[in-house]
Amino acid sequence: MQLRNKKLDMDTFLSERTEVMTSWPTGKDVDFEEGVLYQLSLPESKRFSSALAAADREGRTLRQPRAGVALVDEHIKLLQFLEDTCDLLPSTIDAYTRLNHYEKAAEGIARSTAAGTSLLNGFPAVNHGLNECRRVVESLTKPVQVRHGTPDARLLAEITLAAGFTAYEGGGISYNIPYAKKVPLDRSLRHWQYCDRLVGLYEERGVRINREPFGPLSGTLVPPFVSHCVALIEGLLALEQGCKCITLGYGQAGNLVQDIAAIRSLRELAHEYFQAAGYTDYQLSTVFHQWMGGFPENEAMAFSVICSGAAAAALAGATKVIVKTPHEASGVPTKEANKQGLEATTQMLNMVREQIFPMSPTLDQEIELIKREVRSVLAKVFELGEGDLAQGTVRAVAAGVLDVPFAPASCNAGKLLPVRDNVGAVRIFEPGRVPLPDDVLTFHRDRVSERARAEKREASSQMVVDDIYAISKSRLIGRPR
């Protein structure tokens, strides 16, 4: 069947569902109707969408860590340990589960039990199954989200949503291109239509599940318009399947003005595109990810990176911020390090929250720039799809119109090369085949030349590599020493 951006009809969904639910033994425990009842029985305090709505109303930025370990009891202990210091909880899924390698995950669980410590980089929710996942939800007082990186996340969604998780991260582009190598894009888009439809079905039963496309993509010098295009497309695809609570994301680039402009433009563009597509009944929020690229190994320096992200999130007015830890450069954090990241973030949010970043022509210009870039690329996507957004997306990625820098997926062109300008904003060094207005391209070129002149060297791929390492080497801009 050809991929179309159209609500999946119930027959298609149900016949596919049978297959999904038998793809691993734990699928059989899930009963949708019973899941709805379970979700309806949860207190308001565990509902993600309610927390987001309240925060948006009060202009607060909520704190969410990443966290997941192999064994259920340890996972619960970890989240309980973090719960006081954050507003929203995660369950970060391990990398085997993300690629549906449940046997490997089982091996990881077994080895972890034997070793007495987690040997998996996340929580293998599918292997643990419905009841164990419910034990997680029931041991906590705050809303819990599934955070992963799974091109085919159907079974994971069925299990975790029935288990009372109230938010689900991901999308057909954002959980393919940065996370997979050979998964065809139309396949991951199709599988995410299933997930979105499932969320839509819960919504129809009165259960609001928050859906969050993964904003930061490769986390490495992604220009705001690139991730915005992906976020807006995935938002539209989700709305079509009946999702109503959407959180669009963005990963900190490091230049404060650009980061604030990114969050503000993202929110405005979302309303623009969602409403143009005829959706009016939706709940929108934004998420700001603290720096997603390479971190400094030194923990005091890592705190600084964390704090710069927390400040930017608050000044930008993001609804929530995803928090890093001082162990980021080294490995999955201990629960103590995880909490330290949250504490530093809390302090910064509390010190910055009430402050207002003044409007200025510079900020206005940056917001306008991002909007024009997004509109230019999305116009081409719609054009390529001859009106169908899903088809347009597949073709746009194939054509390099949508192009994510430094991503592993073979469907991605990888021709666009970003680089920082002389004030540290992420600009375009090589546009590849991304269709941007001429004056916009000239603007980027001028900004990059300005930096090249300041550094007395040509802009080159070496400059890009220097920028990739920069923050881990205690710089924003990878200048020659």
Next chain:
Amino acid sequence: MQLRNKKLDMDTFLSERTEVMTSWPTGKDVDFEEGVLYQLSLPESKRFSSALAAADREGRTLRQPRAGVALVDEHIKLLQFLEDTCDLLPSTIDAYTRLNHYEKAAEGIARSTAAGTSLLNGFPAVNHGLNECRRVVESLTKPVQVRHGTPDARLLAEITLAAGFTAYEGGGISYNIPYAKKVPLDRSLRHWQYCDRLVGLYEERGVRINREPFGPLSGTLVPPFVSHCVALIEGLLALEQGCKCITLGYGQAGNLVQDIAAIRSLRELAHEYFQAAGYTDYQLSTVFHQWMGGFPENEAMAFSVICSGAAAAALAGATKVIVKTPHEASGVPTKEANKQGLEATTQMLNMVREQIFPMSPTLDQEIELIKREVRSVLAKVFELGEGDLAQGTVRAVAAGVLDVPFAPASCNAGKLLPVRDNVGAVRIFEPGRVPLPDDVLTFHRDRVSERARAEKREASSQMVVDDIYAISKSRLIGRPR
């Protein structure tokens, strides 16, 4: 002899000098001419003024810790440990020495030797004397400043300057009102004329010594105009005695716009007042102190406070930043904690340095506000002095025209009460007898009322107390919970 803002004549200086040099045995080792030769023999790399000039030229913000322990070898080890991670070094003097209680300092040295750990809160430079101080300077590669809080710092200046320290902090107001209880202001001003004149004499022999009035005063909700007035007066008094290299300081208030406006207005006002007074041949720089009030005990949170200060310093364009540590709330930091503060600061400066905080009407307005406040108060100071700044200062403090909040000195009125407004800027709750234009007072009153309305309570001294505790309790503004 009546205090006058006039260069001390050589006879007066020399007869006073005999008395100073015999006030403690180590005074006798100092020979001014030999001190000049020693200073002239130092490499450029150890000269504070050169480092500041280079930084100002390159638009960089230099890092300086606070550090001082009882024993010389431990003090050297401490500074050597920090040297790589900073640009400028301190020797923070212990509190007994600051009050000329050299016998007590001697007891502290003896007990520290016995205990094998420092029992003093700083480096007792006078007791250690000339040669031991030179050993400190010679063991280091970077410029070293004397940082203290000494109303009568004449002997300390004689010893440390002859020993090769190339910068001297303090001033007759800023090292009296926050640091002493019963020292008459005219006396401390007179003693600081001596220090300034000594620096002037070095200058006349071709040895540039940097002079830095202590900006933050009580470190507790000091409105920018209050500390600016003191800084400008002390700058003018120092210039009169022949000092040529002046660094004016300011302690972070916590609202980013206000902090940036403070540093920018400080620099502009300094040129305005210095030039109006006929000084043209001087070297000006600024110093931003990371938050000087109560810190949170939690170290991750303390990192956040440190980082917010580092970011503000860089965005404001201060020439140097004085760095706090994660141990701030608890006690004199270990050398490791001290280095961590520097590392976090380094990372933040490096990530923010090249960024430009956009000009905006809000920022302009804040700069203008501070300038008008300062001009209004200083006009009164000059008026009270009938043209003499030193006399004007004594009378202005006595009259509550110059008024430092929360200071211990009995000469200080303590009638001015500051409080934060609804965006966290420090405003005036009770002006006391500080002469500000009516519209300025109305502005402050409106801002405070706006906050009071938001908090649904009257502005009161409880609100002020809440603000004093706020940052240590993980808030900028002391809102009721």
Next chain:
Amino acid sequence: MSETNVILGVIGSDCHAVGNKIIDTVLTGEGFRVTNLGVMVSQDEFIDAAIEVGAGAILVSSIYGHGEIDCAGFRGRCIERGLEDIVLYVGGNLVIGKRDFSEVETLFKDMGYDRVFPPTVDIKSVAQSLRQDIAARQ
């Protein structure tokens, strides 16, 4: 001797004035008659004031790190000068450096202080124990 008369001050060469002003405000608000000697108070100045007003307790602050030196011998001096039963509290950043509070507490209790407080203590809660301790000594 009024049971709510207390002496407050910051001992030694210590200039930290902010906490002192707050303690004064809070204890006064709680109904104590506070004689606040401010900063830089010597042992004898504390004792003089206590004798003068017939205080039930002396509250010593030391913030700047020389507490170990400045506070030593205070109980002995009180006894010498006839204040056998006076309640002695001490609080602040009592020693140099970040040290385990339980260690610091022992150190100062051994010096004869009745209670020892870290900087994070809530002053309202102190008011309560202060009232009790003074009553117990009457």
Next chain:
Amino acid sequence: MSETNVILGVIGSDCHAVGNKIIDTVLTGEGFRVTNLGVMVSQDEFIDAAIEVGAGAILVSSIYGHGEIDCAGFRGRCIERGLEDIVLYVGGNLVIGKRDFSEVETLFKDMGYDRVFPPTVDIKSVAQSLRQDIAARQ
């Protein structure tokens, strides 16, 4: 067998692509003939490629934390498939969590890797030892 032929890839289910691209660029710049298998490479894919191009070394990356599982048994598998002498390097965030590097090094050396690298290693310096190690095995 060309002494500068090397195989590069990220083992297991690991998607971290950035470091891989950089190692490729640097080693290519240093004159190696790099066969870069990219991310998510199985042990047998590494060996197939090494046999195909007659590589002197295999450079395994593991960034995502499952290195301890994914990298085990690789030396044995190389020997089984006839690559007795191949130089085996491994680097990245090899284990779960922040662990002392010397421990990690021992763990992976015991698995039969010739050299083990932390994420902070300078790739240019690796090029040098790589050349020597390959030469020594010829």
